[in-house]
Amino acid sequence: MNRYKEVLIKNIWVENPVFVLVLGICSTLAVTNNLKNTLIMTVGVTLVIAFSNFTISILKSLIPGKVRMMIQVLVISFYVIIVDIFLKAFVSDVSKALGPYVGLIITNCIIMGRAEAFAQANNALISFWDGLTSGLGYMYVLIIVAFFRELLGFGTVFGFRVLPDNFVNWTIMVMPPSAFFMLAIFIWIAKSFKKKEESK
Amino acid sequence: MNKESKLYVVLFTFIISFIFIFVLSLINAYTIEKIELNREFSKVKAILSSAGIQFFDKKDALEKFNNLFIKKNINGVDFYIVDREGKEIFVYVFSGNGLWGLIEGAIATNKTVDQIIGIEIIAQNETPGLGGRIEEEWFKEQFKNEKLSGSLKLIYTGKQGDDDKTNSAVDAITGATLTSKFFVKIINDSIEIMRSALRSE
Numbered sequence: 450m451n452r453y454k455e456v457l458i459k460n461i462w463v464e465n466p467v468f469v470l471v472l473g474i475c476s477t478l479a480v481t482n483n484l485k486n487t488l489i490m491t492v493g494v495t496l497v498i499a500f501s502n503f504t505i506s507i508l509k510s511l512i513p514g515k516v517r518m519m520i521q522v523l524v525i526s527f528y529v530i531i532v533d534i535f536l537k538a539f540v541s542d543v544s545k546a547l548g549p550y551v552g553l554i555i556t557n558c559i560i561m562g563r564a565e566a567f568a569q570a571n572n573a574l575i576s577f578w579d580g581l582t583s584g585l586g587y588m589y590v591l592i593i594v595a596f597f598r599e600l601l602g603f604g605t606v607f608g609f610r611v612l613p614d615n616f617v618n619w620t621i622m623v624m625p626p627s628a629f630f631m632l633a634i635f636i637w638i639a640k641s642f643k644k645k646e647e648s649k
Numbered sequence: 650m651n652k653e654s655k656l657y658v659v660l661f662t663f664i665i666s667f668i669f670i671f672v673l674s675l676i677n678a679y680t681i682e683k684i685e686l687n688r689e690f691s692k693v694k695a696i697l698s699s700a701g702i703q704f705f706d707k708k709d710a711l712e713k714f715n716n717l718f719i720k721k722n723i724n725g726v727d728f729y730i731v732d733r734e735g736k737e738i739f740v741y742v743f744s745g746n747g748l749w750g751l752i753e754g755a756i757a758t759n760k761t762v763d764q765i766i767g768i769e770i771i772a773q774n775e776t777p778g779l780g781g782r783i784e785e786e787w788f789k790e791q792f793k794n795e796k797l798s799g800s801l802k803l804i805y806t807g808k809q810g811d812d813d814k815t816n817s818a819v820d821a822i823t824g825a826t827l828t829s830k831f832f833v834k835i836i837n838d839s840i841e842i843m844r845s846a847l848r849s850e
Contacts, residue, residue, distance in 0.1 A: 479776070479777075479778075480777060480778060481778075482778040482779070483777070483778040486777050486778055508665070511652075511661065512661070513652050513653055513657060513658045513661060514652075514653065515653065515658055516658055516661070516662055519662065520662070520665060523665065523666060523669055524669070527669045527672075527673060530673055531673070531676060534676055534677060534680050534684070535680075537680075537684045537687065538680040538683045538684050538687070539683075541684075541687040541691065545691075545772065545773075545784070546777060546781065546784070547777055548773065548774045548775065548777055548781060549749065549750075549774050550777055618809075618823075620823050620824065623778070623779070623823060623824045624779075624824045
């Protein structure tokens with residue numbers, strides 16, 4: 450059980466994929482100006498990491514080293530296509546809103562990173578857990594970034610107007626560059642907390 | 650068998666690819682009908698809402714579509730025609746290139762094509778959160794009842810949306826100028842097609 454807790458803390462905080470390992474940045478920049486899109490995208494990513502980790506871990510003793518990465522990409526794209534088909538068939542509105550971004554989950558480096566760094570060396574269950582927690586670590590950072598970008602860029606939270614009508618929207622928050630600023634501020638805050646923790 | 654031998658690598662890769670792709674084709678075959686229906690239905694929904702007809706659910710939408718609309722080919726162009734309060738509304742299903750991919754949608758106008766009744770998007774592949782916002786209500790609302798003198802223009806108001814229904818212009822989306830430009834071009838092309846078909850009648 451301790452192992453599971455350790456993995457959880459590692460993925461959420463100590464080695465968070467976004468603000469410590471700085472992986473999956475493309476999607477951090479792209480989808481985070483809208484909370485709804487961010488939430489669906491991160492849920493998709495989380496499920497894909499968990500299941501591809503699980504599958505790769507089961508297959509690991511059979512996979513030849515030479516084609517290891519090819520097989521990982523195969524497994525990852527397999528799950529991404531399933532997510533895409535599922536969205537198209539059962540929640541077509543969401544699929545419409547996310548458009549090409551679902552397919553681009555394949556290129557999210559966190560997924561391959563976890564497959565290579567964790568699933569190749571651990572058993573299936575804890576690999577699944579590792580995928581799930583990495584996904585959560587990715588999710589909460591993106592949600593926080595998206596919250597501020599949507600709030601300041603559109604004056605809304607999940608599409609509901611919260612700021613007064615005379616609030617002038619910060620257009621920069623809608624555009625990709627603001628994600629750099631937001632992420633940098635997030636890393637800054639997180640790192641200063643970390644420093645305090647270490648000095649204790 | 651040696652795991653690193655050529656034969657094993659080839660066999661393993663072949664078998665594993667085969668299994669995964671086989672499962673995917675099964676899932677695809679199982680859902681393809683549903684996806685096709687969804688696509689058909691979003692076209693029906695778009696035609697209805699572009700003409701300003703409200704509906705409650707899927708059944709209601711299909712019923713209204715089948716009862717109210719007539720499909721008619723006028724001078725080589727397919728129109729969906731509906732009679733609303735004694736006035737004929739012409740709906741044309743358009744498709745054209747956006748910034749990243751095809752944008753499909755429906756546009757409804759009056760018979761003389763000098764006023765847009767409404768527009769609706771069926772499918773698009775623009776950047777989510779930027780160009781993808783052409784699907785948002787405020788953007789589509791601008792086209793509703795817009796008077797047309799010549800072609801539609803794109804303006805940059807600095808606020809969200811252009812409320813003036815007589816200036817034959819719509820406000821571009823902040824951060825998605827290119828998508829807005831392409832979209833207005835698609836609409837103008839569609840209007841041209843509708844005009845040449847309906848006016849030569």
